[in-house]
Amino acid sequence: MKLRNGIYFPWALLFVGMLTITSSCSYKHYKGFEPVVAENVSPPRLFDTAFSKVVYTTNFRVFNQELSGLTLVKKVKSTNSFHIVFMSQIGLKFFDIEIKPNETEDWFHVNFIMESLNREFIVSTLKTDFMLLFSKYPEHAETGIFRNTENEITETTVRFDKYISSIFTDRNNKITGIELRKGRSVKTSIHITPGKEYPKELDIHNKKGGMNLTWKEIRM
Amino acid sequence: MKAINLYIWLAAMLFPTSFVNAQDDAFGPLTNTDDFVQKVKTRTAATQTIQSDFRQEKHLTMLEEVLESEGHFIFKKENNVVWSYTRPLDYTIIVHNGKFIIKDGDKVKEFDIASNRMFKEINNMIVTSVSGDFLDNPDFEAVYMENEMFYLARLVPVKPEVKDMLSEIDIFFDKKDMQVAKVKFLEPGDDYTLITFSGKVFNEAVPDNVFTVSN
Numbered sequence: 477m478k479l480r481n482g483i484y485f486p487w488a489l490l491f492v493g494m495l496t497i498t499s500s501c502s503y504k505h506y507k508g509f510e511p512v513v514a515e516n517v518s519p520p521r522l523f524d525t526a527f528s529k530v531v532y533t534t535n536f537r538v539f540n541q542e543l544s545g546l547t548l549v550k551k552v553k554s555t556n557s558f559h560i561v562f563m564s565q566i567g568l569k570f571f572d573i574e575i576k577p578n579e580t581e582d583w584f585h586v587n588f589i590m591e592s593l594n595r596e597f598i599v600s601t602l603k604t605d606f607m608l609l610f611s612k613y614p615e616h617a618e619t620g621i622f623r624n625t626e627n628e629i630t631e632t633t634v635r636f637d638k639y640i641s642s643i644f645t646d647r648n649n650k651i652t653g654i655e656l657r658k659g660r661s662v663k664t665s666i667h668i669t670p671g672k673e674y675p676k677e678l679d680i681h682n683k684k685g686g687m688n689l690t691w692k693e694i695r696m
Numbered sequence: 697m698k699a700i701n702l703y704i705w706l707a708a709m710l711f712p713t714s715f716v717n718a719q720d721d722a723f724g725p726l727t728n729t730d731d732f733v734q735k736v737k738t739r740t741a742a743t744q745t746i747q748s749d750f751r752q753e754k755h756l757t758m759l760e761e762v763l764e765s766e767g768h769f770i771f772k773k774e775n776n777v778v779w780s781y782t783r784p785l786d787y788t789i790i791v792h793n794g795k796f797i798i799k800d801g802d803k804v805k806e807f808d809i810a811s812n813r814m815f816k817e818i819n820n821m822i823v824t825s826v827s828g829d830f831l832d833n834p835d836f837e838a839v840y841m842e843n844e845m846f847y848l849a850r851l852v853p854v855k856p857e858v859k860d861m862l863s864e865i866d867i868f869f870d871k872k873d874m875q876v877a878k879v880k881f882l883e884p885g886d887d888y889t890l891i892t893f894s895g896k897v898f899n900e901a902v903p904d905n906v907f908t909v910s911n
Contacts, residue, residue: 531763533785533800544800550759559759565787566779567754567881567889568818568861588885591860696763696784 509622509631517619519611519634519643522651523558524673527551532691534562536570538598539685543570547691549674558610559587573602575610583612601687605680608641608654608666639663646670723841723848732840732847736831739874746771746826746875748896750779757886769893771826772902779822791819792907799909817858824851825865825879836865845871860884 505511529550536543545564552559558575572587584603607613617636623629628647633640644653650670656663662683669677671693680689726732747770754763767781777791790797796807796819809816824830830838835858836851847869853859866880878892 529761531784542805544798546763548756548759548761548763550761552759561756561759563754564818565765565781565789566818566822567752569883569887588883591857694784 505622505631506624508624508626509629510625512621512623512630514621517621517632519613519619519632519641520645520649520651521611522609522654522668522675523549523551527673528553530674531694531696533694535688535690536562537689538593538687545570546694560606571602573606575606575612577610577612580615597685598687601682601684604656604664605666605682605689608656608664609678609680611643613641651675723843723846726840726842726847729840732842733831735847735874736849736869740831742899743875744773744899745902746896746898747900747902748893751892751894752781753890753892755888755890757888769826770902770906771823772907775819775823776902776904776907777822777826778906788909790907790909791822792904797909804909817855817861821858821862821865821881825867825881826876830867842871846877847871847874 529548532547532549534543534545534547543562543564545562547560547562550559550561551557555576556578558577559572560575561572562570564570569588569590570593571589573589574585574587576583576585584606586599589599613634614636617634620633620635622631622633624631629652630645630649632643632645634643635641639656639658641654641656643651646652648670652668652670654664654666654668656665664680664682666681667679668675674693675691676693678691682688748768750767750769752765752767754765755761756763765781766783767779769780770776770778775791776793777789779789781787786799786801788797788799790799791809794809796809798805798807809819820835824833824836830836830849830851833851835854837854839850839852841848841850849867849869851865851867853862853864861883862881863884864882866882867876868878868880869875870877875896875898876893878890880891881889883889
């Protein structure tokens with residue numbers, strides 16, 4: 477949000493502050509957030525229904541190893557699925573993952589992953605990350621809404637198993653942050669710079685293994 | 697009949713690349729392998745440096761997507777390479793003195809090629825492809841073909857770790873100068889990367905400082 481004199485409201489700092497609160501005490505809703513009575517709440521979507529494709533410059537870090545390259549995210553309308561293809565600059569593919577939002581069981585499909593990345597921890601963490609990015613929560617998940625009227629931030633919570641996911645949206649209903657907690661511990665946090673139909677930038681930080689994934693939109 | 701000719705003409709105008717590719721793909725077995733091998737050896741021995749522009753197309757076949765990029769390429773014997781991408785973003789890969797250096801915008805990262813198996817294999821593939829120095833290379837099984845314009849060396853990786861990334865590397869030699877005109881990296885499945893070289897300059901002095909970058 478742009479204030480007077482070209483100063484931007486530091487949403488990122490606010491979000492980091494929220495994470496600090498979260499990790500230091502049991503999960504209570506952030507200060508200033510009040511429950512909103514609503515029925516049949518659906519988690520907001522990061523990729524709009526009009527989205528077709530985007531290319532991001534990508535940095536992927538895991539266990540202090542770093543890979544960089546490009547990621548194509550493309551929606552295939554005929555199958556209503558998303559393909560996420562991460563490749564090096566010289567074109568060698570690192571992984572090609574397909575997300576099928578309408579499938580219940582086989583919604584996450586690895587079409588290809590380079591042998592050196594084909595580790596159970598990496599694949600399962602990517603699955604969690606993409607669950608958050610594509611709002612592919614379990615069927616039995618329970619949702620709720622909380623709103624901070626002063627800052628015009630809405631928090632949509634999704635509870636499933638022992639986890640709670642919070643999705644933060646701004647006054648324009650654009651997602652600016654997502655986090656996944658288990659008990660008091662933040663497992664995954666995602667900082668997002670929203671765009672019109674898809675995120676312009678995002679930074680996923682997974683606590684386990686220090687696995688980070690950064691995307692920045694690039695015009696091809 | 698005239699209508700059919702018109703359709704063919706229209707198709708050629710609308711899809712010229714597919715016609716060119718069809719011509720490129722019409723490769724037959726090499727009639728004189730010894731002659732080709734000798735030409736490659738002569739050319740490899742005579743080439744000290746190569747400087748060239750390049751255009752890269754990443755074909756994601758199933759997704760019907762082609763990601764294009766371009767830049768400048770420098771090779772200096774024995775094992776020094778610069779891939780400098782200028783579009784769509786500023787990104788440089790340097791292979792020099794056993795190091796793999798990546799300059800991504802303002803960030804510079806350096807890797808020891810020997811310490812990282814993946815970088816070692818990628819480096820081997822890059823140098824083998826662009827230098828055309830694949831003869832007697834035990835890491836690949838080679839098949840040779842030709843058409844009117846090109847000799848084609850089809851390299852099939854032997855090492856499992858390379859086979860995981862690539863099913864074959866096609867190196868196209870221009871028959872006019874026996875230099876590498878394009879390289880095609882084919883992956884398991886149907887995806888591939890095609891790198892086409894243009895504006896090539898051979899054996900001009902290349903100072904060593906082009907293979908270094910500062911933070």
